[in-house]
Amino acid sequence: xxxxVESGGGLVQSGxxxxxSCAAAGATLDAYSIAWFRQAPGKExxxxxxxxxxxxxxxxxxxxxxxxxxxxxxxxxxxxxEMGSLxxxxxxxxxxxxxxxxxxxxxxxxxxxxxxxxxLGQGTPVTVSS
Numbered sequence: 001x002x003x004x005v006e007s008g009g010g011l012v013q014s015g016x017x018x019x020x021s022c023a024a025a026g027a028t029l030d031a032y033s034i035a036w037f038r039q040a041p042g043k044e045x046x047x048x049x050x051x052x053x054x055x056x057x058x059x060x061x062x063x064x065x066x067x068x069x070x071x072x073x074x075x076x077x078x079x080x081x082e083m084g085s086l087x088x089x090x091x092x093x094x095x096x097x098x099x100x101x102x103x104x105x106x107x108x109x110x111x112x113x114x115x116x117x118x119x120l121g122q123g124t125p126v127t128v129s130s
Contacts, residue, residue, distance in 0.1 A: 001026065001027075001118070001119055002024050002025070002026045002027035002029070002032065002098050002100075002119045003024065003025045003026050003119070004022055004023070004024055004096050004097070004098060004119055004120065004121035005022070005023050005025075005121055005122070006020060006021065006022050006094065006095060006096055006121045006122065006123060006124040007020070007021050007023070007124055008020040008021045008124060009093075009094060009124030009125045009126045010125075010126070010127070011127045011129060012086055012126070012127070012128055012129070013128070013129055013130075014086065014087055014088060014128055014129065014130045015085060015086065015087075016086050016128070017082070017083060017084045017085075017086065018083050018086065018126060019080055019081070019082050019083070020036070020080065020081040020083065020094055020096075020124060020126075021078055021079075021080055022034070022036075022078060022079045022080070022081075022096030022121060023076075023077065023078045024077045024078065024079075024098070025077075027100070028074070028077055029072060029074065029077050029078070029079060029098065030053075030054075030072070030074045031053055031054065031100055032053055032098040032099060032100050032119075033050065033051065033052045033053040033098065033099050033100075033101065033102060033103040033108075033117070034050065034051045034070070034072070034079045034096060034097070034098050035047055035049070035050045035096065035097045035098070035103075035108075035109055035112070035116075035117045036048045036049045036050070036070060036081045036094060036095070036096055037094070037095045037096075037097060037112050037117075038090075038092035038093065038094045038095070038126075039092055039093050039095075039123075040089075040091060040092040041091075041092075043092075044112075045112045046061065046092075046112060047059075047061060047106075047109040047110050047111070047112045048060070048061055048064055048068065048081070048094070049061070049064065049068055049070040049081060049109070050070075050103065050105055050106075050108070050109035051070050051071075051072060051079065052102050052103050052105055053100070053101060053102050053103070054102060055102060057105050058070060058105075059105040059106045059109045061109075061110075063089065064083075064090075067083065067084045067085045067086075068081060068082065068083050068084070069081070069082040070082075079096060081094065081096075083126075086126075086128045087128060088128050088129075088130055089128075090126060090128050091126060091127050091128050092125075092126060093123040093124070093125050093126075094123060094124055094125075094126055095120055095121050095122070095123040095124075096120075096121045097114075097117035097118075097119060097120040097121070098117060098119040099116060099117045099118060099119065103116065103117075
């Protein structure tokens with residue numbers, strides 16, 4: 001099973017940007033579908049963005065469209081989440097997750113279930129200050 005480690009979170013001012021990284025070990029990510037989840041305090045986990053394996057399809061939840069971009073670097077076995085124009089609603093712990101198959105988008109991303117993406121990183125916190 002692939003192991004995932006996120007980095008890049010931190011404190012940023014409203015309107016600022018961050019790039020989150022999700023580095024993989026134990027498998028090559030190019031054959032994996034990747035999810036970026038976030039969980040804000042007191043709220044349920046939310047699927048922010050997903051990249052499907054092999055076919056390049058992507059999904060973004062409505063509130064981040066046009067501001068967030070997910071990408072892969074297969075040479076580095078790493079996926080990224082570029083986040084721009086951040087606001088307080090983006091404050092959360094962000095986690096990446098993976099599954100070694102093509103996923104159905106948007107449903108499997110929106111459901112944010114461990115069953116659909118069984119390999120989950122430990123998360124990196126993002127705090128947006130106003």
